[in-house]
Amino acid sequence: MTGARPALDRESAIAAYLKYADRMPQLAxxxxxxxxxxxxxxxxxxxxxxxxxxxxxxxxxxxxxxxxxxxxxxxxxxxxxxxxxxxxxxxxxxxxxxxxxxxxxxxxxxxxxxxxxxxYIVPMMDRHFDVTQWGIMAPQHWPIDGLPGQARFLADDPGIYDAAEGFVLIDSDEWHGARQQLLEASLAKKPRPILVGNPDICAPMGDFLSVESGYFAHLAADACGVMPQCVGxxxxxxxxxxxxxxxxxxxxxxxxxxxxxxxxxxxxxxxxxxxxxxxxxxxxxxxxxxxxxxxxxxxxxxxxxxxxxxxxx
Missing domain, CATH: 3.40.50.1000 (HAD superfamily/HAD-like)
Structure with a gap:
């Protein structure tokens, strides 16, 4: 966690956890x-x-x-x-x-x-044996070569999003609103698997709550109706x-x-x-x-x- 992440206030984070509770484990x-x-x-x-x-x-x-x-x-x-x-x-x-x-x-x-x-990220991806082109939310230093198939970092090129057969959201360190819009627009046109390596909506960073991959995954899911698949x-x-x-x-x-x-x-x-x-x-x-x-x-x-x-x- 090295970059300047967007922040989320606590009430918004609580509201998001409550809104998306049906996508989380259900208690018996x-x-x-x-x-x-x-x-x-x-x-x-x-x-x-x-x-x-x-x-x-x-x-x-x-x-x-x-x-x-x-x-x-x-x-x-x-x-x-x-x-x-x-x-x-x-x-x-x-x-x-x-x-x-x-x-x-x-x-x-x-x-x-x-x-x-x-x-558990790679085992989760391996379950999607029909997906070979992956779009990855992660900072540029993340070891993308260890992932199965052909993985590309999600950046500012809309073509990367449309070419992906599935998405893996790992780390939001270099993520921002424009990239989120590209992700949501691409998924709205063609729903595809959304896998999440960090399902947290936010994380305490001392004096603020950083927005994590799970939050962006839920927004993307809202855009296309695909249930995110999460580990962690x-x-x-x-x-x-x-x-x-x-x-x-x-x-x-x-x-x-x-x-x-x-x-x-x-x-x-x-x-x-x-x-x-x-x-x-x-x-x-x-x-x-x-x-x-x-x-x-x-x-x-x-x-x-x-x-x-x-x-x-």
């Missing part, structure tokens, strides 16, 4: 907890879990900085012997680059502890990856920690694991009507805390 009866328990920080409930999964942005860090108390919380969990993992929708960077950034913030995560949506939170592949690593751990002993209802909490609930929503340093920082948001979304977590390391700063 019994997936929601009976109530949400308020806790001080993650250490208050740590003894209930053998595996804890963290979202990165808004939980561990906000922008380039670690969220206060997060380093202490992760260190304390390590000492208790809890197995920790990180799940990210940052499909624009390699696992090594992501882990290096976390280590520069002071975290001790390894490449093996990371599950990125990027891992809240969809199952990334959660199944971690569950498959711990086949003997009961799902009630696995916790997903995130800062959004429609990616982290929804994904955890759909996977049948416990969920913790944090409210400071991420998407909901300063938000005052969580009860109303629960009611509007039909989603609520098992636990809620200000931050994983609240009081440990």
């Amino acid at each position: 009866d019994g997936d929601l907890p009976a109530q949400t328990q308020v806790v001080h920080n993650i250490l208050e409930i740590a003894d209930q879990f053998d595996v804890i999964i963290f979202d990165a942005f808004g939980v561990l860090n906000s922008g380039v900085h670690a969220i206060p108390g997060a380093l202490s919380a992760v260190s304390a969990l390590r000492k208790r012997g809890v197995d920790l993992a990180v799940v990210t929708n940052d499909a624009s960077n390699t696992a090594e680059a992501i882990i290096t950034r976390h280590r520069n913030r002071g975290f001790d995560f390894t490449v093996e502890s990371l599950v990125s949506s990027a891992k 939170k809240p969809y199952r592949e990334v959660f199944d990856d971690i569950l498959n690593r711990h086949p003997t751990v009961d799902r009630s002993r696995i916790l997903m920690v995130g800062d959004t209802l429609h990616t982290d909490v929804l994904g955890g609930l759909a996977a049948g694991i416990k969920t913790l929503l944090v409210t400071r340093g991420g998407f909901l920082d300063g938000y005052e009507d969580l009860t109303g948001l629960y009611q509007r979304s039909g989603i609520h977590p098992h636990f809620i805390a200000p931050a994983i390391g609240h009081g440990l700063e």
